[in-house]
Amino acid sequence: xxxxxxxxxxxxxxxxxxxxxxxxxxxxxxxxxxxxxxxxxxxxxxxxxxxxxxxxxxxxxxxxxxxxxxxxxxxxxxxxxxxxxxxxxxxxxxxxxxxxxxxxxxxxxxxx
Amino acid sequence: xxxxxxxxxxxxxxxxxxxxxxxxxxxxxxxxxxxxxxxxxxxxxxxxxxxxxxxxxxxxxxxxxxxxxxxxxxxxxxxxxxxxxxxxxxxxxxxxxxxxxxxxxxxxxxxxxxxx
Numbered sequence: 001x002x003x004x005x006x007x008x009x010x011x012x013x014x015x016x017x018x019x020x021x022x023x024x025x026x027x028x029x030x031x032x033x034x035x036x037x038x039x040x041x042x043x044x045x046x047x048x049x050x051x052x053x054x055x056x057x058x059x060x061x062x063x064x065x066x067x068x069x070x071x072x073x074x075x076x077x078x079x080x081x082x083x084x085x086x087x088x089x090x091x092x093x094x095x096x097x098x099x100x101x102x103x104x105x106x107x108x109x110x111x112x
Numbered sequence: 113x114x115x116x117x118x119x120x121x122x123x124x125x126x127x128x129x130x131x132x133x134x135x136x137x138x139x140x141x142x143x144x145x146x147x148x149x150x151x152x153x154x155x156x157x158x159x160x161x162x163x164x165x166x167x168x169x170x171x172x173x174x175x176x177x178x179x180x181x182x183x184x185x186x187x188x189x190x191x192x193x194x195x196x197x198x199x200x201x202x203x204x205x206x207x208x209x210x211x212x213x214x215x216x217x218x219x220x221x222x223x224x225x226x227x228x
Contacts, residue, residue: 043202
């Protein structure tokens with residue numbers, strides 16, 4: 001089966017620094033990727049998405065980078081704030097299955 | 113507020129009980145989903161409904177029974193559950209048009225289920 005994995009289960013970042021959360025995927029047919037943020041007691045919330053015909057996409061304080069050559073996805077958060085503390089999931093869609101496959105998640109801890 | 117509402121937020125039940133989880137979406141989406149979220153595991157897809165028709169059953173035990181009376185409502189009926197079924201059950205919806213990007217999921221806050 002296909003897998004979506006994350007390199008680090010926990011990432012600790014100082015407030016104000018930039019955060020980088022990584023994700024590896026194994027399905028070369030994946031054509032759509034999403035990052036979700038899940039705070040304690042809440043469901044996952046959409047952050048940003050990217051299609052496979054793009055290498056980079058920017059949102060408000062967040063940037064997603066896609067490297068199809070090595071099947072790697074990253075989420076960059078600029079000037080990390082305490083409110084960014086959460087679990088971050090990447091998800092991929094192979095295009096044919098029309099459903100998302102999620103990774104296990106990375107917990108981001110923001111220290112003051 | 114994501115437009116997807118789940119009730120109850122918390123549920124404790126015995127193994128012989130029967131209970132139901134409810135989900136309602138106000139986004140005009142065509143597809144609705146049940147996911148199970150256990151500690152340290154990826155989100156597990158359980159069921160998918162598209163235009164009220166079940167399009168996916170991910171080898172879920174029969175003690176979980178979904179119902180989708182219309183595109184806006186989704187239920188998960190629970191009976192004779194096991195302690196290992198304790199988890200966060202998440203409902204989600206998507207446009208479900210089949211186009212790239214239409215599978216973007218909007219999640220509810222989940223029901224935290226404890227089976228004693």
